[in-house]
Amino acid sequence: MDRAISIRNLSKTYPVPFRRLRAFFRRPVKEPVEALREVSFDVNTGEIFGLIGRNGAGKTTLTKIVATLVQPTTGSVSVRGHDSVDDDEHVRREIGLSTAEERSFYWRLTAEQNLMFFARLHGLSDRAAKQRIRELFSRIELDEVARRRFGELSTGNKQRLAVARAMLSAPPVLLLDEPTRSLDPLAAARLREMIRSLAQQDPPITVFLTSHNLAEVETLCERVAIISRGQIRAIDTPRNLRDLTSDSEMVHITVAAGEKISFTRQHNDDRLDETIRKLQSEGQKIIDIETERPTLLDVLERYEAADERR
């Protein structure tokens, strides 16, 4: 499978400006901050890849390095074969980044004028830009606020405009930082559906998603990386990651008589089938079956606890 993003031995330590000068004048000197340590993984073309971790774990730094905004200390990142340091301009042609940062727009310009400005920077002709903006506004349901000043938009619409901007130049790789953070549940569901459709279109779009909404990551992403204290602790499908915590699940069956039967089963064992058969043979009517599985939150907590013990 083609690689959309390749990250190799990536480390980033933020230096302290004028450290030696401060030390010379005997001023207090902070230690350099190690934000990423030896990070390596690939994101495949057309994949929706999730990155989860606590605040300060290194998600933003990693995203910014992929987006060419920050230079790595060591290691490399390439996007569709282009190095993020040596060929940064080319990398920026291949990516679109949507962040939850509201200040990244011009507040006195309308939503449409804002996108027009960025479309021109991407090199789109005015005609192509207008058409693309119309398409995106319709797709992301922003038609009604197109002529409203950015400052007058609701937080959710500002967030959707950021996603529209990331998609302006139809980039093959999208970096989405908490794309549904400020959206109402319905709008969030529709945006998730759109993100899913992007990966299925031809040619497919690769999505690199960072989010604190673990349920969203679990539903959307084919693979998920867990980052903690600048290190990637695990990369796998959401199901396999959950199985890392426990390979069993709790099952609750409610029957018509109101009785509730609960038991623990291993994945892929026959206990659930056997119980259902037994209940049916006894003439019991099954009303509901619920399962309690470990979630990505359990996985995240497990790695955090392990890191804290170190």
Added chain:
Amino acid sequence: MNSLKLLPRRIFAFVARDFRLFVSYRMQFVLRVISILAVVTTLFFISKIFAGFTDPQFAQWRDPLATWLTGLAVLNYFMTGFSSLANSIRQEQMQGTLESVLLTPINLPTVIVSSSAWDFLETTFFSFLYLFFGRVFFGVHYRGSFFLAVVFLLLTTVVLACLGILSASFAMVFKRGDPFGIFLGAGSALFSGVFFPTQLLKTYAGPKLGNISLLLPTTHGLDGIRQVLIEGHGLAEVTTPLFTLFGFLVVLLPFSLWVFGRAVRRAKREGSLIQY
């Protein structure tokens, strides 16, 4: 499409953006026009105090109103050449929009040049207003080659833009407290001969302090423009300020570009490009 081919479109994008932002503050525009008219009117009345008293050794100051107006109009332009590059970076940093601009396939020098384009258009208009009000309302006459005056104006602006690049580099690394701005901003009005002949500095403050004016490109630019527009001098008579400005350019252009490259690398390494 290569970056050079896209440059006009990108410059237009910034100009269109800034124009829209500018017209969203209409009152500011009206007040600025009124304040320029007020300054020109005030200078007209002050100039009347000196009517007939000008020392013959100060050839450029026979009509003080014409000299002040050229001084103010041109200084306004020079300061834009110097400050708009750093201001454009600082403003985008403060607004929080620099990151989104830098995410487009555009390099930092293009961002700086393009985002200061509107400043130059705006300043051209307001600088022209000084001369226009002087001519229409107070009968100020300019003579000599306007083409040569424009050559001086452009050359001095480019020299100051080199200092502007140094200032932008400083803004990127240190964010605030730009020493070039303090030196040129405060120094130009005092040492460049905007309001009084530079010779007076030597007479009253001694040759050491008086010679500071020679270190400022604005002094030579202003002198050249006044020689052309007020004294009516031709190319052969203005070679001294012209070559001096070329000298500044030859030294400052490569140096400022080198410093700028280093500042960008440093800011990216520290991850501080978008901080202010």
